[in-house]
Amino acid sequence: xxxxxxxxxxxxxxxxxxxxxxxxxxxxxxxxxxxxxxxxxxxxxxxxxxxxxxxxxxxxxxxxxxxxxxxxxxxxxxxxxxxxxxxxxxxxxxxxxxxxxxxxxxxxx
Amino acid sequence: xxxxxxxxxxxxxxxxxxxxxxxxxxxxxxxxxxxxxxxxxxxxxxxxxxxxxxxxxxxxxxxxxxxxxxxxxxxxxxxxxxxxxxxxxxxxxxxxxxxxxxxxxxxxxxxxxx
Numbered sequence: 221x222x223x224x225x226x227x228x229x230x231x232x233x234x235x236x237x238x239x240x241x242x243x244x245x246x247x248x249x250x251x252x253x254x255x256x257x258x259x260x261x262x263x264x265x266x267x268x269x270x271x272x273x274x275x276x277x278x279x280x281x282x283x284x285x286x287x288x289x290x291x292x293x294x295x296x297x298x299x300x301x302x303x304x305x306x307x308x309x310x311x312x313x314x315x316x317x318x319x320x321x322x323x324x325x326x327x328x329x
Numbered sequence: 330x331x332x333x334x335x336x337x338x339x340x341x342x343x344x345x346x347x348x349x350x351x352x353x354x355x356x357x358x359x360x361x362x363x364x365x366x367x368x369x370x371x372x373x374x375x376x377x378x379x380x381x382x383x384x385x386x387x388x389x390x391x392x393x394x395x396x397x398x399x400x401x402x403x404x405x406x407x408x409x410x411x412x413x414x415x416x417x418x419x420x421x422x423x424x425x426x427x428x429x430x431x432x433x434x435x436x437x438x439x440x441x442x443x
Contacts, residue, residue: 224371251429262419262434263372270429307371311429316387319371
């Protein structure tokens with residue numbers, strides 16, 4: 221199918237590092253997006269990966285392994301404002317986004 | 330720029346009623362999308378448009394209709410509302426210059442059908 225799997229919820233401590241994993245179907249793959257969504261708000265773009273490897277953008281990094289159908293989002297130096305849901309989305313062969321259900325990240329002081 | 334705007338923010342409908350969810354973008358984007366987001370589920374694509382006068386079905390189009398008469402506006406019409414259409418509806422747009430453009434989302438419309 222078109223399943224995208226990511227953990228439902230994660231908890232981390234302020235100032236720490238957290239890795240949010242995402243696995244997806246590899247056929248018809250045209251790239252992998254990560255979006256952030258605060259409760260009651262719209263998703264906002266974080267990153268896009270189409271080639272294998274790590275893309276770093278400030279405190280946030282995203283990794284892709286196309287052969288394994290695997291991506292992760294790495295958040296460093298966690299801040300309370302990082303409490304949000306993180307949505308993994310695969311760009312399919314029709315260039316449409318197939319979305320995971322999101323990972324709710326809870327940051328504790 | 331206001332970006333992507335949606336109205337209304339909230340709405341309660343009775344079963345069988347109809348309504349139009351409005352979406353406008355002022356970024357001159359070619360591509361526009363309508364998604365619904367149910368609790369614990371990923372965003373599902375309802376309809377999308379690659380330009381004025383062109384619309385296409387997404388993954389879950391049944392019970393909805395769209396039109397795209399201008400670049401700026403992409404209204405979503407619900408005919409004969411059903412409880413299964415209770416959801417949060419997001420409109421999004423992207424430049425359309427590349428298939429890998431990021432999408433910009435509106436604030437959402439929270440719809441309840443009773």
